[in-house]
Amino acid sequence: MSNQDLLRPTLSDYTRPPALYHMTGFALSSFFGGPVGAVIYALFNTARLSRLKQDGAVIFALCAAAMLVMLQAVRGDGLDALAEVAGLSQQRTGQLLLRGLGLGCFGAIYFLHRKFFRAARISGVKPLPSWPLGLAAVVCGWLANAAVLSWILKHH
Amino acid sequence: MNDQPTSAAAFAEQAFWYIERRRIADAKRLLAQALAQYPQDPDLLFHSAQAEWLDDENEAAEKTTRQVLLVDPHHAPARQLLASMLVERGEYADAELLLIGLLRDYPESAELYGRYSRLMLRTLHLEKAEQLAHEGLRYDPEDDECLLAEALCETARSGARPNAGLQKLLTAHPESMSSVHALVVALVESGRVAEAHRIAQGAMRADPANEHLVDLVRELRIQNHWSMKPLWPLQKWGWGASVVMWLGGIIVIRALAKSAPEIANPVAYAWLGYAVYSWVWPPLIRRIL
Numbered sequence: 001m002s003n004q005d006l007l008r009p010t011l012s013d014y015t016r017p018p019a020l021y022h023m024t025g026f027a028l029s030s031f032f033g034g035p036v037g038a039v040i041y042a043l044f045n046t047a048r049l050s051r052l053k054q055d056g057a058v059i060f061a062l063c064a065a066a067m068l069v070m071l072q073a074v075r076g077d078g079l080d081a082l083a084e085v086a087g088l089s090q091q092r093t094g095q096l097l098l099r100g101l102g103l104g105c106f107g108a109i110y111f112l113h114r115k116f117f118r119a120a121r122i123s124g125v126k127p128l129p130s131w132p133l134g135l136a137a138v139v140c141g142w143l144a145n146a147a148v149l150s151w152i153l154k155h156h
Numbered sequence: 157m158n159d160q161p162t163s164a165a166a167f168a169e170q171a172f173w174y175i176e177r178r179r180i181a182d183a184k185r186l187l188a189q190a191l192a193q194y195p196q197d198p199d200l201l202f203h204s205a206q207a208e209w210l211d212d213e214n215e216a217a218e219k220t221t222r223q224v225l226l227v228d229p230h231h232a233p234a235r236q237l238l239a240s241m242l243v244e245r246g247e248y249a250d251a252e253l254l255l256i257g258l259l260r261d262y263p264e265s266a267e268l269y270g271r272y273s274r275l276m277l278r279t280l281h282l283e284k285a286e287q288l289a290h291e292g293l294r295y296d297p298e299d300d301e302c303l304l305a306e307a308l309c310e311t312a313r314s315g316a317r318p319n320a321g322l323q324k325l326l327t328a329h330p331e332s333m334s335s336v337h338a339l340v341v342a343l344v345e346s347g348r349v350a351e352a353h354r355i356a357q358g359a360m361r362a363d364p365a366n367e368h369l370v371d372l373v374r375e376l377r378i379q380n381h382w383s384m385k386p387l388w389p390l391q392k393w394g395w396g397a398s399v400v401m402w403l404g405g406i407i408v409i410r411a412l413a414k415s416a417p418e419i420a421n422p423v424a425y426a427w428l429g430y431a432v433y434s435w436v437w438p439p440l441i442r443r444i445l
Contacts, residue, residue, distance in 0.1 A: 116282070118312040
């Protein structure tokens with residue numbers, strides 16, 4: 001970046017300054033909403049960072065990978081083995097596995113955006129209130145999880 | 157400093173002397189007296205705005221700063237002060253335009269690059285923040301604003317890993333507040349709260365009127381309180397520890413329920429108690445202490 005580029009205004013391009021939604025909301029949405037909950041929350045964060053073009057594909061790929069893991073767990077009898085160890089029904093084990101995968105997505109997306117989370121902490125930037133977004137992510141994630149799980153269990 | 161100043165410049169010098177020592181009431185008294193004689197002097201008005209700003213009279217400070225800029229639109233310290241006020245108010249785009257204007261007038265000012273870099277870091281533009289700090293360091297390799305910005309950018313990028321920017325800042329300015337700030341931030345990010353607390357306490361003893369330091373020491377005291385010790389894994393590894401705690405808890409309790417059902421319930425209650433403690437206690441202690 002040349003000196004002239006460095007002195008070109010950056011912030012006037014934004015209608016709202018970059019910021020991040022609360023981390024607690026992100027973790028809880030990922031746990032209760034699974035991969036879809038994590039992705040919905042992360043996409044809003046990514047939009048506030050104006051990084052949808054750079055990170056959007058990675059975030060969707062993470063969600064797809066989590067669903068593939070779920071599918072493989074059912075196809076490869078991994079889910080049955082887990083259900084037996086946990087002493088739970090296949091449905092319940094599937095729900096727990098999706099929650100675990102949601103936390104996995106949370107970890108991966110946090111890793112992707114960790115420098116921004118750290119920069120926000122270091123600069124003392126207050127996180128955006130996350131209740132409405134978190135709730136929406138949990139509800140959508142929960143519905144998506146139920147739909148995906150019943151489809152996978154029915155067809156495999 | 158008890159001699160009566162005889163010119164606007166002498167008044168301004170004495171007011172600055174008071175402001176530097178955080179004797180804001182004395183500075184204000186002197187400035188009121190000076191402005192009665194020299195009501196349009198930009199430096200006196202600027203120091204008056206500075207004193208109001210440090211006294212948390214933000215609206216009055218902004219009004220006075222704008223008054224300075226009416227008298228002297230190119231007054232650089234007043235433009236910088238106005239930029240700081242706009243940043244505090246969250247009007248980042250306007251603050252950026254002011255800083256860019258200043259940089260166009262003073263293109264070799266490392267301090268201005270450092271300030272612009274801090275603004276970029278605050279608005280999460282990490283790459284531009286780093287480039288601005290590096291650009292400023294080309295003009296003055298020891299400028300503490302740029303070194304601070306560089307150290308903070310590196311902390312944001314690499315967390316607890318060795319931080320060359322911080323090393324440079326500590327070597328160039330071992331006694332400055334910027335060094336203390338960057339060091340404390342880096343220690344907190346690495347989960348070394350007790351050390352960060354000790355350093356911040358030492359700095360506060362040297363500058364007890366610094367409100368930022370007082371707030372920092374208070375926060376670190378809370379994080380370092382004995383009742384927060386059980387939460388140290390969560391403090392040190394943050395959400396990573398939370399995720400491990402939840403997943404580990406579920407797996408361990410499930411396994412115990414099958415292999416040793418008599419201790420599964422006590423372990424589950426202890427785990428749940430710890431989780432509730434980690435949610436409830438930190439906000440409570442902030443209210444208590």
